Amino acid sequence: MGGMRALSLFLIPGLIAAADPLPAERRATAPGGGMVQLRLVFRKGIQIESAQLPKAFRAQGAAKAGWLAFDDLSKEGKRWALQVFWPEDEWREEEVRHWVKWADLESPWLLAAMFTGHGQNYNLLESANPKNPEKVVAGDLWRIPKNLLSVEFGGTAKGILDRSQPEDDLNDEERVAAYRKLLSFGQDGSGAYAAYRLRKGEALYSSIVMRYTDRVDPREVNQLALLIAARSGIEDVRSIHPGTLIRIPVEHLADPFQPEGSQALKEEREVREEVRRTPRVGAGPRLKGLRIVLDAGHGGVDIGASSNGVWESDFVYDIAMRVRRILEQDTEAIVSMTIRYPGIGFKVRDVLSTPTRSAEILTTPPFANDGESPSAVSVNLRWVLANDLLASFKKTGDAKKTLFISLHADSLHPSARGVMVYVAGAANVPATYALGAARGARVAEMKRSSRVSFTAKERLQGEARSRLFAEALLTAFKAEKVPIHANRPIRNVIHRSGKSFVPAVIRHCAASTKVLIEVANLANEEDAENLKSHAFRERYAEALVKGIRAHFRQ
Numbered sequence: 158m159g160g161m162r163a164l165s166l167f168l169i170p171g172l173i174a175a176a177d178p179l180p181a182e183r184r185a186t187a188p189g190g191g192m193v194q195l196r197l198v199f200r201k202g203i204q205i206e207s208a209q210l211p212k213a214f215r216a217q218g219a220a221k222a223g224w225l226a227f228d229d230l231s232k233e234g235k236r237w238a239l240q241v242f243w244p245e246d247e248w249r250e251e252e253v254r255h256w257v258k259w260a261d262l263e264s265p266w267l268l269a270a271m272f273t274g275h276g277q278n279y280n281l282l283e284s285a286n287p288k289n290p291e292k293v294v295a296g297d298l299w300r301i302p303k304n305l306l307s308v309e310f311g312g313t314a315k316g317i318l319d320r321s322q323p324e325d326d327l328n329d330e331e332r333v334a335a336y337r338k339l340l341s342f343g344q345d346g347s348g349a350y351a352a353y354r355l356r357k358g359e360a361l362y363s364s365i366v367m368r369y370t371d372r373v374d375p376r377e378v379n380q381l382a383l384l385i386a387a388r389s390g391i392e393d394v395r396s397i398h399p400g401t402l403i404r405i406p407v408e409h410l411a412d413p414f415q416p417e418g419s420q421a422l423k424e425e426r427e428v429r430e431e432v433r434r435t436p437r438v439g440a441g442p443r444l445k446g447l448r449i450v451l452d453a454g455h456g457g458v459d460i461g462a463s464s465n466g467v468w469e470s471d472f473v474y475d476i477a478m479r480v481r482r483i484l485e486q487d488t489e490a491i492v493s494m495t496i497r498y499p500g501i502g503f504k505v506r507d508v509l510s511t512p513t514r515s516a517e518i519l520t521t522p523p524f525a526n527d528g529e530s531p532s533a534v535s536v537n538l539r540w541v542l543a544n545d546l547l548a549s550f551k552k553t554g555d556a557k558k559t560l561f562i563s564l565h566a567d568s569l570h571p572s573a574r575g576v577m578v579y580v581a582g583a584a585n586v587p588a589t590y591a592l593g594a595a596r597g598a599r600v601a602e603m604k605r606s607s608r609v610s611f612t613a614k615e616r617l618q619g620e621a622r623s624r625l626f627a628e629a630l631l632t633a634f635k636a637e638k639v640p641i642h643a644n645r646p647i648r649n650v651i652h653r654s655g656k657s658f659v660p661a662v663i664r665h666c667a668a669s670t671k672v673l674i675e676v677a678n679l680a681n682e683e684d685a686e687n688l689k690s691h692a693f694r695e696r697y698a699e700a701l702v703k704g705i706r707a708h709f710r711q
């Protein structure tokens with residue numbers, strides 16, 4: 158199965174460049190006589206010095222000096238560069254036969270990017286070479302059949318293959334219903350299961366586990382994929398044919414996919430009904446009377462997830478700063494932050510070169526951030542502070558016009574990408590909760606707001622309003638071409654280490670509408686590249702504000 162790549166690729170924090178293998182370098186004479194420098198760089202692929210390159214080798218608009226990326230080359234230029242690095246490859250009529258030469262620098266992703274036109278096709282390339290190990294080995298033969306070879310090289314592959322699904326354009330409820338229709342239920346010697354026929358281009362990892370269960374942790378998703386493969390009688394998970402019947406044990410299914418008659422499905426339907434009954438709260442185009450608390454996850458001692466040269470804390474903090482700036486400039490919403498980086502303040506930064514080492518939760522007095530583990534104090538102080546700010550607002554303001562947004566980024570399997578929005582599932586929010594002094598800190602807000610309680614109705618309405626808001630956000634992201642998670646981008650629970658839970662920061666938050674946004678998957682190379690660009694972070698922040706305005710428009 159394509160989704161099962163070496164875990165090491167994304168579990169090792171990819172921050173430190175020192176451990177990266179050195180590039181392979183070449184000098185070659187281009188047609189016309191210019192001596193051209195080329196290099197093959199870890200994770201980045203082929204780069205070429207532009208100055209001596211024949212014009213016909215550059216793509217339209219490519220720079221005439223400096224290092225060009227592979228995608229900045231014309232098809233003739235790409236073909237030439239591949240020839241320089243891999244002169245032994247055989248370009249046959251029906252396939253390209255590629256021999257791995259630099260095992261440290263090559264990967265199925267890189268081969269897919271160069272030969273098929275897109276790295277995301279790596280799982281198809283793996284399926285076409287089922288005997289090859291997940292980590293490339295020097296001397297191994299990788300075959301790129303004509304149907305996977307990019308049209309630029311005479312193949313028939315165009316862009317990302319088999320990625321879009323008919324469900325992609327539906328709203329959340331319809332999409333989940335469409336996924337449910339693809340299941341049938343049965344029973345065998347090992348118990349009850351839901352059966353699914355794998356469609357073309359789908360992988361166990363993404364199309365089964367990520368979609369039909371509440372697991373997102375890459376290691377746990379892998380484990381469950383293996384368990385499901387074994388249950389389905391699949392011997393080689395790396396080459397599963399379309400049409401193969403997959404059996405998912407019912408105990409692993411997420412609520413919307415539980416069998417008819419189950420309590421979980423009943424609750425799921427109650428929430429959907431509540432969503433349909435829930436009126437939107439209007440604050441007008443300038444968001445007058447809307448109280449917003451913005452939280453940027455992690456910070457200071459805790460950089461959060463990291464991969465591909467990006468780390469969670471500063472990148473989500475910068476997006477939060479941009480959201481804050483746009484809201485303050487363009488709206489009348491009252492905005493507060495839960496966290497501040499003392500050396501930076503609320504400044505927007507275009508360049509994020511190293512993790513910022515100090516951050517404080519804006520309680521009275523401020524509390525130095527001590528992380529986001531369940532035992533950390535600051536993770537709880539975030540909702541304590543938010544509830545305190547909201548309580549003083551509610552004395553004169555409209556309680557329905559309260560919004561809490563927590564920004565994070567996750568580290569999923571590298572094939573997954575895009576935004577995922579968590580809402581607090583009503584079933585996983587306790588009716589009352591009091592934060593004990595041992596897990597709190599000596600701050601004024603603890604005395605006033607360390608206890609929280611919700612009626613059953615409040616929990617249901619909270620989930621419904623937050624789902625409506627999440628839908629508005631995703632619509633705005635889609636319109637602004639911000640990538641969205643392919644399966645179920647709105648989720649109300651996480652399953653990890655045998656437990657189902659809602660992140661504490663939204664679980665105990667008293668805002669009427671509250672979401673935790675995983676802005677991108679840092680382990681996905683394209684998501685990481687996007688985040689590195691300040692222009693993308695700005696576009697992201699603009700889309701987020703558009704989503705807020707669309708939702709609270711009268």
Ligand SMILES: [Zn+2]
Nearest residue numbers: 454461565566
């Ligand atoms: Zn996080």
